[in-house]
Amino acid sequence: MAFHGAGRQTVCGDLFPGSDLGHKFxxxxxxxxxxxxxxxxxxxxxxxxxxxxxxRHPTALGGGAGGGAAVPQPYSxxxxxxxxxxxxxxxxxxxxxxxxxxxxxxxxxxxxxxxxxxxxxxxxxxxxxxxxxxxxxxxxxxxxxxxxxxxxxxxxxxxxxxxxxxxxxxxxQSDLHKVIVSPQPLTTDHIKVFLYQILRGLKYLHSAGILHRDIKPGNLLVNSNCLLKICDFGLARVEEPDPSRHMTQEVVTQYYRAPEVLMGCRHYGSAIDVWSVGCIFAELLGRRILFQAQSPIQQLDLITDLLGTPPLSALASACEGARAHILRGPHKPPSLSVLYMLSDGATHEAVHLLCRMLVFDPAKRISGGDALSHPYLDEGRLRYHTCMCRCCYSVAGGRVYTRDFEPAAERPFSHSYxxxxxxxxxxxxxxxxxxxxxxxxxxxxxxxxxxxxxxxxxxx
Missing domain, CATH: 3.30.200.20 (Phosphorylase Kinase; domain 1)
Known part of the structure; x- marks a missing residue:
């Protein structure tokens, strides 16, 4: 399935109806x-x-030196x-x-x-x-x-x-939540290009020292050509380098909340956003919320049902109540094999990347930048930069690719004001x-x- 520019069928087809826009405002x-x-x-x-x-560069993934035929930009x-x-x-x-x-x-x-x-x-x-x-x-x-x-x-x-x-x-035009709950088919191509863009944007935010703290499908805006943008920075803040400084736990919609936040950790980092992306990845594969609980305690129980009882080292920063709740319960073995049952798209590569994101201990969870290097995303990178991005462009002889596919921020975001x-x-x-x-x-x-x-x- 191809990603095209204007005037051609896009990967998502006509996902959304035309926007009702006015000129009287x-x-x-x-x-x-x-x-x-x-x-x-x-x-x-x-x-x-x-x-x-x-x-890896798209030319190393099967494209020619020019990257293929010249294609109009999907959003001139x-x-x-x-x-x-x-x-x-x-x-x-x-x-x-x-x-x-x-x-x-x-x-x-x-x-x-x-x-x-x-x-x-x-x-x-x-x-x-x-x-x-x-x-x-x-x-x-x-x-x-x-x-x-x-x-x-x-x-x-x-x-x-x-x-x-x-x-x-x-x-x-819409957001990823509306796409997931819609009857619109989601192919492996859709999932790869969506996940690639989420992680590409997240790498940029984290390189600027910014934690989003509310990554969820409703905060991922999409167009019918599958272009995706992270939005809603009402809960975002600059990463706190001092581990002794307390940070609020009143962040992240519960279904996408990392275990360290659920356990009352007073200091956390960019790994909480990566956990949220892992939950969204599983939701794209299965078309249902991965951890859908009625309370934070039940949310934590669903996580341990899948990942197993965490080691004591992963509970070091947990509050006493959360630590006691986990330790007094029966020991649970991991049941990660159930992830293969999410859909036909849950291949070995997909589940491997998903398991790197859904790690209980934030210190061992993959970073957004490292996740972009996973082979599962090679095709998503190729498709995005072949005809969706604005950092590459087409000429008569083919496609001219940028030298940096996943750019970091030019400088950290300053909050000294x-x-x-x-x-x-x-x-x-x-x-x-x-x-x-x-x-x-x-x-x-x-x-x-x-x-x-x-x-x-x-x-x-």
Whole structure:
């Protein structure tokens, strides 16, 4: 099954219906009668360069020197894709979360279909202020094809009236959860290219020192051409190098929560994201949640049913209650062979990689970068870089491949600014200044139309 560019059948076919996008939500300039709110230009989305040494090149996996026939990019610049009047349907909400609401809208400046995320109640308390500022800075920091980033931020009003933040990101058609529970067939090709992109984005995040802390199918956005982006950084934070510093356990949706977090470990690292990816990998193979429990204790029991009773060394950082619960129970042998029963796609290579991700002890769990070197992902890498990525390109003689297939971040994400956040008002000033400076020298201001029926629904 091939991955193609525009005008050809994609690997997923028509996975999703066309997006209902509208043009009534915004107006350019101040003609809408409300206060002008400007938007900045979209930054480039090309991935940053990184040290060499990535896994095997597509030409070593069966492709020719040019990598095959020239293929159009599956998503040429979306700014040039101006919808026809028939496609201009009313703006609508596409997602709700604990920290905001997302709407699909159309930028009237270029007809580009985008997602508008509203972050309400930013300045209720200092914790909320820090969380939102961290997420906002991360969205502006990211430059990777498999990680969602900010295209624009709505200019804020005067600081006394500044209560909400509006961020524009690329609009994706669906998410991996909806694909998994749908009747859409998922072949081995789908699974490999999805898993490759998840790990490719995760390697980038971890190289920047960022823990996502809520990797789950609903936070993996996908298009019908199988392009995937990691999103929702509301729980993300910078990795804590000091093991004596306590970190919250109120992270990760339970079904994808790593055992060290379930056992009350006060300090954890990037391995918790890899565990989540392992759970998603199994879910893609079996089309059902691997560990679906009613409580964290039952979740831990389901994990030990599969992996067996962990050794004492893996319980060193567990809280007393969790350690006692495991030790007073009967000894369980591993039953990893049941993973072969997930589906016909659960081959020896697939199960081997899955078992490297689903390791009880985080110190022995494979890293995202090392997982990308597993032979199971060779075909996913080949398919992605043959016609889906933007780091490689086609010429008349064939395909020109990048020298670095899985780039790391150019620099670590800095969170030193948080040290100066000591009050809500100070946080409001810093965020206001950050957005204002981010917008300087950018495009024609874009306003939300306050007379729009869609906007009146949006602000509720």
């Amino acid at each position: 915004f107006c350019v300039g101040s003609s809408c009668g409300g206060p002008s709110a400007g938007l900045g230009a979209a930054p480039g989305l090309t991935g940053p360069s990184a040290p060499a040494g990535t896994p 610049n979306p700014a040039s894709e101006v919808p026809s009047p028939a496609e201009m349907e009313p703006d609508r909400p596409i997602g709700y979360g604990a920290f905001g609401v997302v709407w699909s809208v159309t930028d009237p400046r270029d007809g580009r279909k985008v997602a508008l995320k509203k972050m309400p109640n930013v300045f209720q308390n200092l914790v909320s202020c820090k969380r939102v500022f961290r997420e906002l800075r991360m969205l502006c920091f990211f430059k990777h094809d498999n990680v969602l980033s900010a295209l624009d931020i709505l200019q804020p009003p005067q600081i006394d009236c500044f209560e909400e933040i509006y961020v524009i990101t690329e609009l994706m 948080e040290n100066s956040l000591l009050s809500v008002w100070q946080g409001k000033e810093l965020i206001h200044r950050f957005i204002t400076e981010h917008q300087q020298g950018k495009r024609v201001p874009l306003c939300i139309n306050p007379q729009s029926a869609a906007f009146k629904t949006f602000i509720r």
